Amino acid sequence: MAQPVYPQASEIAPLFLNLRFVPQLGIGGGAECAGHGQKAALDVQQAISARWGVSLRFWMGIMRSFWLGHLTALALMTCSGAAACLAGPLDDARSAYFNKDYASALGLLRPLADLGNAEAQRMVGILYENGLAVPPDGRQAVELYRKAAAQHDPEAEYRLGIRFLDGVDGLPHDVAQGIALMEMAGEHGNLRSFDMLGLEYRSGVGGVSKDAVKSAAWYRRAAELGYADSQAALGAAYQYGQGVPRDIHQAIAWYRKAADQDNSGAEIALARIYARGDDGEPNRQAALCWYWKVVRQINDDLAKDRLDKTRLAGDHLDKALADLAIAPLGAQSQSPSDADEKQCP
Numbered sequence: 001m002a003q004p005v006y007p008q009a010s011e012i013a014p015l016f017l018n019l020r021f022v023p024q025l026g027i028g029g030g031a032e033c034a035g036h037g038q039k040a041a042l043d044v045q046q047a048i049s050a051r052w053g054v055s056l057r058f059w060m061g062i063m064r065s066f067w068l069g070h071l072t073a074l075a076l077m078t079c080s081g082a083a084a085c086l087a088g089p090l091d092d093a094r095s096a097y098f099n100k101d102y103a104s105a106l107g108l109l110r111p112l113a114d115l116g117n118a119e120a121q122r123m124v125g126i127l128y129e130n131g132l133a134v135p136p137d138g139r140q141a142v143e144l145y146r147k148a149a150a151q152h153d154p155e156a157e158y159r160l161g162i163r164f165l166d167g168v169d170g171l172p173h174d175v176a177q178g179i180a181l182m183e184m185a186g187e188h189g190n191l192r193s194f195d196m197l198g199l200e201y202r203s204g205v206g207g208v209s210k211d212a213v214k215s216a217a218w219y220r221r222a223a224e225l226g227y228a229d230s231q232a233a234l235g236a237a238y239q240y241g242q243g244v245p246r247d248i249h250q251a252i253a254w255y256r257k258a259a260d261q262d263n264s265g266a267e268i269a270l271a272r273i274y275a276r277g278d279d280g281e282p283n284r285q286a287a288l289c290w291y292w293k294v295v296r297q298i299n300d301d302l303a304k305d306r307l308d309k310t311r312l313a314g315d316h317l318d319k320a321l322a323d324l325a326i327a328p329l330g331a332q333s334q335s336p337s338d339a340d341e342k343q344c345p
Contacts, residue, residue, distance in 0.1 A: 089108045089112070090108070090112065090117070090119065090120065092104075092108055093105050093108035093109045093112075093120070093123065094123075096108065097123060102127060102132040102133035103133045105123070105127070105133070106124065106127055106132075106133045106134065109123050109124050109127075110124060113144065113147075116147075116151075118147070118148040118151035118152075118153040118156065119148070119153065121144045121145075121147045121148040121153070121156070122144065122145065122148040122153050122155055122156040122159075124144050125140075125141040125142075125143075125144030125145045125148065125156065125159070126141070126159075128140045128141040128144065129141035129159070138163075138168065138169030138170070139169050139170045141159075141169065142160065142163060142169045142170060142171060144156075145159050145160040145163075146160060149181065152184070152188055153188075154184075154185045154186075154188035154189050154190035154193070155185070155190055157181045157182070157184050157185035157188065157190070157193070158181070158182060158185035158190045158192065158193040158196075160181050161177075161178045161179070161180070161181030161182035161184075161185060161193065162178065162182070162196070162206075163178075164177045164178030164181060165178035165179070165182075165200065165206035165207060165208065166206055167207075173207055175206070175207045175208060178206070179197065179208070182194075182196065182197055183197070186221065186222070191222040191225055191226075191227040191230070192222075192227070192229075194218050194219075194221045194222035194225075194227070194230065195218070195219065195222045195227055195229050195230045195233070197218040198215045198216070198217075198218035198219035198222070198230060198233055199215070199233075200215075201214040201215035201218060202215035202233075202242070202243075211243075212237075212242045212243030213243040213244075214243070215237070215242070215243050216234065216237045216242065216243030216244045217243070218230075219233045219234045219237065220234055223254060223257070226261075228257075228258045228261040228262075228263040228266070229258070229263065229265075231254050231255075231257045231258035231261075231263070231266065232254070232255060232258040232263050232265045232266040232269070234254045235250075235251045235252070235253075235254035235255035235258065235266060235269060236251070236269065238250040238251035238254060239251035239269070239273075239278075248273070248278055248279050249279065251269075251273070252270065252273060252279060254266075255269050255270050255273075256270070259290070259293065262293075262297060264293075264294050264297055267290045267291075267293045267294045268290070268291070268294055270286075270290045270344070271286075271287045271288075271289075271290035271291045271294070272287070274286035274287040274290065274345070275287035283345060285345065286344055286345035289344035289345065290344050293344065
């Protein structure tokens with residue numbers, strides 16, 4: 001009896017490509033995806049049988065180690081597009097993660113990470129980094145970040161870049177590589193990466209040489225794209241002449257952009273500028289208005305901490321105005337409505 005001729009990988013691949021196989025697939029999302037997957041698998045089996053005279057099951061017994069992952073993936077991706085199949089379990093994984101059900105999140109994410117989904121790889125990496133539902137393992141986190149970063153996942157690029165700067169989790173201390181990764185992360189949409197580069201150059205940490213001009217330039221890149229923390233930092237650079245010419249009006253303009261996004265640091269900076277009259281005459285009402293803006297966020301831990309520091313460490317005028325702004329809370333009343341509904345002077 002003639003021996004069957006087994007298909008080679010190069011011959012079988014087009015069958016999967018014709019069924020819209022993509023390597024960066026997500027996950028199955030419901031009965032419709034499952035139905036498409038079953039039909040696609042049957043189409044592949046029939047094509048193999050017609051061309052080579054062997055069943056898919058028989059051929060898989062020979063080539064199992066190479067193709068098993070592809071056939072498993074096939075049932076997960078043949079909807080109208082791979083993105084459509086991401087909607088179910090990946091959304092469930094995100095929901096579980098943000099609800100701190102890390103064990104459920106891990107169970108949903110790990111198969112997706114194994115199939116090459118960049119977001120899943122990065123999220124499992126974060127679980128390993130922080131020891132959530134798994135023992136802490138920085139090296140395993142780095143391995144997953146590498147895989148996700150290779151697919152241009154901006155958060156993975158950012159986290160990998162930080163680790164190169166710090167030389168931790170099995171990575172060498174490599175400033176150039178760290179900065180390159182963080183710059184890519186910013187260009188791919190992670191503006192926090194630009195902001196962190198501004199901080200690194202301002203503080204001279206992570207092996208980065210202290211450079212106020214470069215710091216301000218990185219802050220500007222994120223600030224111009226609307227990142228509030230960088231807008232506040234650029235405002236401070238102009239206020240104190242750090243890397244840019246000292247310009248109180250530019251400082252106020254950038255602080256206002258950040259304050260429009262409820263950045264409490266910028267709001268306090270504006271309150272202090274108007275209290276002392278750094279831009280001209282002191283304006284007590286404007287200062288109170290900006291302090292009231294911070295009080296409105298009193299349930300936000302960062303805003304509360306910033307206001308407390310102002311009350312404890314500021315000069316007498318800062319303390320008096322901050323105490324006056326927070327006084328309505330002690331009387332169980334609302335802070336003045338104009339701080340919520342009107343633009344502060």
